Amino acid sequence: MHAFDALGDPVRRRILELLSHGEQTSGALTSVIRAEFGISQPAISQHLRVLREYGLASVRAEGTRRLYAVEAAPLREVDAWLERFRGFWEQRSDALGTELARGRRERRLGRRHGGGDAHHAAHHAAHDGRTDEEERP
Amino acid sequence: MHAFDALGDPVRRRILELLSHGEQTSGALTSVIRAEFGISQPAISQHLRVLREYGLASVRAEGTRRLYAVEAAPLREVDAWLERFRGFWEQRSDALGTELARGRRERRLGRRHGGGDAHHAAHHAAHDGRTDEEERP
């Protein structure tokens, strides 16, 4: 059971993107996803369950709310799997290249959180700046 | 159409792993996958088609053989998508952590190719050292 299996779905990827900004209640996630993909609450609840089952997200009850959070371990595995392919794009001349690549990586460290991206267009609207642009049939 | 959709299948992931060592003929891939997963030649050919369609692999004809190779672009996209989660495991104290993380990354650069891993056990055999351990139902 590999995290890749769960990441095959655009809704689940989007949920993880949202969670990457920090904990979110099921309700908050639901309204965003509903707006973007036009699917029902139970559908989203099922996606959340899959994310839980694959260990990609964890839940914490707080009253009647469920607070979801990213669980990094399986994503790290994905990252590790990609390892073997990094050479395909990080291998520029190996001397200069190492420096360039390091510079880029250096920059991405320490860059924690970012800023509201909220309010995405409804699922029929034209693609906005979202990273993961996909449509449901 | 995201590369993640194609990477959801263990056979396709395994094919890419094999290709990460360099170009391979369809036949070579087929015999390994057949041994490991016990599926037919056409099944594998179909997986290769999917990999082509998603731009994850390219083909080159040489006589009657087809030489497949990894096409990195979509994998780089996957890598980019993971970007936002790296903080979840690279963020240790930010001072010491940066050094540690850099050290690790440093090491992985320059490490091109490796050595024969060939001869994997048949699909019923116990798990060997393969990275991507999964079984077909």
Added chain:
DNA sequence: CACTTATATAAGCGTTGACTTTTATAAGCG
């Protein structure tokens, strides 16, 4: 307490997807 809000589960259904077997294409080769 009845009533609403927040979320999950259950059951059913259509579509997609990963196989299979069969067949086509086309390059080597005696």
Added chain:
DNA sequence: CGCTTATAAAAGTCAACGCTTATATAAGTG
């Protein structure tokens, strides 16, 4: 050339998946 080898395409099957509607659970609230 006929025959084999290497690979892809075609057509059919069956299970898994993502969705829907309906319903359960359980915490807040007047």
